[in-house]
Amino acid sequence: MAPHARDAARTSPVDSLVTRHRLRPLELLPWVLVIPPYWLFDTYLPLGSEILIMVLFALSLDLILGYAGIVTLGHAAFFGLGAYTAGILAANGWGEPISGLAAAAAVAGATGYVTGRIILRAHGLTLLMMTLVIVLALNEAANRMGWLTGGADGLSGIEMWPLLGLFRFDLYGRTGYVYAAAVLFVAWIFVRRIVHSPFGRSLTGIRENVTRMHAIGVPVRTRQVTIYAIAAVLAGIAGGLLAQTTQSVALTVMTFERSGAILIMLVLGGVGRLYGAFVGVPAYMIAQDNLARLDPVYWYFWVGLMLVVVVLFARGGILGIVDRARDLVVRRRP
Amino acid sequence: MTTAALEVQGLNKNFGALVVANAIDFRLEPGARHALIGPNGAGKTTFVNLLTGRLQPTSGRILLGGDDITALSQEQRVKRGLGRTFQINQLFKGLSVLENVTLAVGERAGVAGDMFRVAGTHRGVVEEAYGLLERLGIADDALKLVREVPYGRQRLVEIALALALNPKVLLLDEPAAGVPQGESKVILDVVAALSPDIAMLIIEHDMDIVFRIAKRITVLVQGAVLIEGTPQEIAADRQVREVYLGERDHG
Ligand SMILES: Nc1ncnc2c1ncn2[C@@H]1O[C@H](COP(=O)(O)OP(=O)(O)OP(=O)(O)O)[C@@H](O)[C@H]1O
Numbered sequence: 001m002a003p004h005a006r007d008a009a010r011t012s013p014v015d016s017l018v019t020r021h022r023l024r025p026l027e028l029l030p031w032v033l034v035i036p037p038y039w040l041f042d043t044y045l046p047l048g049s050e051i052l053i054m055v056l057f058a059l060s061l062d063l064i065l066g067y068a069g070i071v072t073l074g075h076a077a078f079f080g081l082g083a084y085t086a087g088i089l090a091a092n093g094w095g096e097p098i099s100g101l102a103a104a105a106a107v108a109g110a111t112g113y114v115t116g117r118i119i120l121r122a123h124g125l126t127l128l129m130m131t132l133v134i135v136l137a138l139n140e141a142a143n144r145m146g147w148l149t150g151g152a153d154g155l156s157g158i159e160m161w162p163l164l165g166l167f168r169f170d171l172y173g174r175t176g177y178v179y180a181a182a183v184l185f186v187a188w189i190f191v192r193r194i195v196h197s198p199f200g201r202s203l204t205g206i207r208e209n210v211t212r213m214h215a216i217g218v219p220v221r222t223r224q225v226t227i228y229a230i231a232a233v234l235a236g237i238a239g240g241l242l243a244q245t246t247q248s249v250a251l252t253v254m255t256f257e258r259s260g261a262i263l264i265m266l267v268l269g270g271v272g273r274l275y276g277a278f279v280g281v282p283a284y285m286i287a288q289d290n291l292a293r294l295d296p297v298y299w300y301f302w303v304g305l306m307l308v309v310v311v312l313f314a315r316g317g318i319l320g321i322v323d324r325a326r327d328l329v330v331r332r333r334p
Numbered sequence: 335m336t337t338a339a340l341e342v343q344g345l346n347k348n349f350g351a352l353v354v355a356n357a358i359d360f361r362l363e364p365g366a367r368h369a370l371i372g373p374n375g376a377g378k379t380t381f382v383n384l385l386t387g388r389l390q391p392t393s394g395r396i397l398l399g400g401d402d403i404t405a406l407s408q409e410q411r412v413k414r415g416l417g418r419t420f421q422i423n424q425l426f427k428g429l430s431v432l433e434n435v436t437l438a439v440g441e442r443a444g445v446a447g448d449m450f451r452v453a454g455t456h457r458g459v460v461e462e463a464y465g466l467l468e469r470l471g472i473a474d475d476a477l478k479l480v481r482e483v484p485y486g487r488q489r490l491v492e493i494a495l496a497l498a499l500n501p502k503v504l505l506l507d508e509p510a511a512g513v514p515q516g517e518s519k520v521i522l523d524v525v526a527a528l529s530p531d532i533a534m535l536i537i538e539h540d541m542d543i544v545f546r547i548a549k550r551i552t553v554l555v556q557g558a559v560l561i562e563g564t565p566q567e568i569a570a571d572r573q574v575r576e577v578y579l580g581e582r583d584h585g
Pocket residue numbers: 349352354372373374375376377378379380381421
């Protein structure tokens with residue numbers, strides 16, 4: 001909010017609203033930061049790919065949680081569906097990556113649309129429980145259908161074809177990293193466009209006050225189902241990417257824990273601001289990686305503590321802290 | 335008889351054992367300036383909620399411009415020209431005043447479902463919203479967050495959101511409620527200046543205001559219409575004085 005308020009002094013109110021979608025230089029920062037690891041930390045590229053994939057997953061969650069205000073504990077259902085779709089295709093002789101992602105997106109999106117139509121009639125706790133039930137049920141289904149999914153042993157035998165027919169998925173994860181970064185980049189452009197579209201603005205309205213949205217003639221449910229399905233598509237792509245770059249799929253792709261973890265990462269970064277995913281996911285995953293090494297037994301405790309601190313003292317997550325720090329500096333300066 | 339802007343036939347609603355709408359028959363004529371009064375808890379807000387589809391009646395029919403809208407959703411009724419304000423603010427508190435109204439204008443203009451162009455392409459929508467703020471005298475607050483503007487001005491945003499829909503029928507639920515005496519005049523001036531094409535129903539407790547604005551008055555008591563008439567008829571009615579006006583005197 002703050003930057004718009006400051007610009008306002010210079011431009012007319014109409015202009016400031018009409019130009020709000022313009023790209024600010026800072027928005028390109030993640031894309032600058034994504035490049036050096038390719039050369040500098042090449043032993044960490046698999047972790048890097050996973051971070052990029054989880055950023056995409058968190059970004060998809062931000063659309064429904066941060067913008068539309070739908071709280072879900074089942075978002076990993078779509079991540080998992082995407083992972084299994086891409087994984088199963090590749091394990092059964094179709095290892096072409098891009099079409100595999102498209103299939104992952106389609107399956108996750110269709111499931112998101114259908115389940116969204118059903119569960120988004122509910123609100124609050126009921127809705128939360130329903131999202132939870134969906135991820136638990138799908139996890140159990142994947143567990144039971146061992147012939148297709150590999151069950152508890154995980155899916156094996158995934159063989160990816162070279163990306164675009166040119167780049168092999170190498171042992172160091174170079175191709176995987178660039179692939180994940182490219183997909184995330186395209187997804188970011190898409191999500192950013194949605195967020196700044198009239199449709200995206202209306203989602204914010206739904207989050208702010210559903211009662212009023214009904215009273216100004218908004219087909220609230222249709223909008224919610226639409227964004228829920230779009231978020232499912234993106235989550236499915238993220239899951240598909242994970243399956244393709246790690247060439248494995250385990251039941252853990254589709255658990256309540258993963259749904260919870262991504263929620264935590266997003267809250268840590270900041271909800272409803274597009275870039276919370278880009279900040280929260282690396283912060284969480286790098287912290288987790290280090291804490292797990294420093295304190296193999298209690299690392300989860302430290303992760304929990306970090307979250308408690310953020311929630312108690314920094315509403316709006318890390319980006320919220322940055323905002324407030326900047327406001328302080330700006331206000332001090334006369 | 336001309337077609338009523340809004341007509342209600344035998345409307346009933348109860349919450350469990352509590353009857354909040356009791357066989358209500360009601361007509362709002364085109365261009366009406368009609369007040370709905372009644373003691374606290376009489377069912378006035380509930381009546382509005384039934385009209386807009388926020389609540390479903392137990393039985394009865396609602397006609398908008400002669401068409402039965404009883405089965406329609408809230409948004410379908412809005413699209414047919416039924417607008418309302420709320421007794422207790424229902425605003426997008428975390429958004430700017432201008433963006434609040436822009437959301438409503440965009441929805442009415444049919445561009446709000448647009449996903450693939452940035453909102454800024456629809457400049458006309460924002461300009462229309464801003465024009466509405468100017469008309470209501472709150473353009474200075476355009477970029478302030480709603481939660482940061484004084485309550486009296488928030489009440490004007492309430493009205494702006496309804497007017498943004500270009501309603502044919504406007505239901506105002508105590509538009510000046512909670513606003514200090516001195517500031518309520520601004521709100522009432524806005525109400526008085528409404529286009530004569532709009533049929534308006536206003537719920538209001540302040541009898542001076544009611545008598546100033548309304549050409550017709552309906553008195554609702556315990557969910558039932560006690561009496562309907564011109565302001566003179568209502569003022570002269572003994573029953574009304576007992577049930578309503580009297581109560582206000584020592585209330
Ligand atoms: N959702 C609900 N469930 C149960 N009872 C309700 C509900 N909404 C309203 N009521 C009850 O219905 C009655 C009518 O309420 P309503 O708000 O319509 O009155 P009102 O005439 O608008 O009063 P006021 O002048 O105080 O605004 C009240 O007794 C109220 O407590």
